[in-house]
Amino acid sequence: MVKILQIEGISLQFGGVKALNDVSFHIEEGEIFSLIGPNGAGKTSMLNCISGLYHPSQGSIKYKDEEITKMKAYSRTNLGIARAFQNIALFEHMSVLDNLMLGRHTLMKSGPFSGGFYFGKAEKEEVDNREHVEQVIEFLDLQEIRHTPVERLAYGQQKRVEVGRALALSPELILLDEPMAGMNKVEKERMAQLILKMKDNGITVVLIEHDLGVVMRLSDHIAVLDFGKQIGFGTPNEVQENPEVIKAYIGENVS
């Protein structure tokens, strides 16, 4: 298997606090990879390092053998890395459609001149990308709400739009930060199906999720973080049997 992302010895420091301490793992192309750990373990910090919002103090991140540790966040998007946020970070005054169209920002070209006069090339580009966005809308079942401003949607719908915006980018690597948080069983099942479909379409998925049942069922590989340290890495079965992971999640035997 080809390694799409290689994380080597990443440390992230905020003043005296070590949010991440020498974390290393790798993600294979086309797999579903999960990042788990108790609250505050550094999972979201890790994603922030991958998507470029944080810059680690040590270590290196390689995407398809290209060094991206120091690359700006917006340039990483050009490489095909998309991200859905945990605390929904949609543009709430804009419609669902505009949010998804923003997902296609890097794939479009029109600038302030062609866009301002619109007709011709810019219009064609808008329509072409709209067609692509409509596929995402269909995939996520957002047809009825496509013109609704995001702020008026229910939480579960917003969560789906958040994932949709990342998908609109036609990414090769998608980072999903707790896409199922706050969902009921039916909604979770639906999201799990979507994630499997993404995998079928050849997208590599990085998943942060607290529902271990879902994680064990979906993932090909798992990395476990605890207090910024990596305490486990491997297939679901290997991780489940790892004594350190059991210790972090359940605690030690007192007797």
Added chain:
Amino acid sequence: MKSILGKNLGNYRTSYRADMALLNSRNKKIGMVILLLVIFLLPMFASNYFIGLMTLCIISSIGAIGLNILTGFTGQISIGVGAFLGVGGYASAILTTSMGYSFWIALPLAGIITAIIGGLFGIPSLRLKGLYLAIATLAAQFVILFIIRRWVSLTNGTSGMVLQRPTIGDFALSSNTSYYYLSAIAFLLSAFYAINLVRSRTGRAFFAVRDRDMAAQIMGINLFKYKVMAFAISSFFIGIAGSLLAHYTMIVSPEFYEINVSIQYLAMILIGGLGSVFGSILGAFFITLLPVVLNIIVGSLSGILTDLSHILSAFEEFVFGAVIILFLIFEPGGLAHMWSNTVNYFKKWPFSY
């Protein structure tokens, strides 16, 4: 299906292109034609004074659209509009009066020069947000005016400069009507550009920067590039408005570009509606016509209450402040929002929603 008032209900479009068209219904097309007719036939019915007022309104609209691109769309507050109008006006004055270029070259150049200077003052926006950026643009206001006052060899200092009305061949646009047509064309082009900008890629990126800059970065938007671009585009329009205004009044002088002008333009977009091209236009008309209407009211009252007339002369500032406060409290969406509420009410009448 049609509502009781004969409006079409429902969405009948069969292609995305039709759905995304600017005038995507027959009523909108008819409305547009009527609007254009009103704009171009107005001088046949209105008095010279009224046409002059309208010219001021539409020139302010260009400036307000510019400011709204920066403050309403991109969320970068600017209190430097007055000075940027000054840059446009002085650039035009220096190019035509001192250097002898034609107005038709000076007008776009004034826009471009203002865009460059605006872009430069936009550079701090990467690090500064909200009120802090507002103070930085306030600095622009004072620095630019200081330079205009002190660089006497270029700007003639506090005594100002005199400009000529533009000419086409031998025909000078010296009448109010001809200048009104010139401004109207510039205004329509600006509005057309701004409306299209908003619904295309660049406009969406501006909105993204305003709403959530962190997520915007993840969408692949270079914050710095788009913030500076917003400053430049916004300043371009303000420069054009400044140049048109200077050639209309035929004089530029530092006191025309003081900070109260900046506040007036901010009031226009606040009252009109932040983030709305249509709102900028409504707000510009509102703020430009407000003192005129108040004058008429005070004038008619002074016949009855003679002693009050000199007290009422301070009335204007009072109403100006009160209107802004009332809008902020009761209709933060501005006139544009009030308009769309009214339209929707009639669309759905007799049902409430």
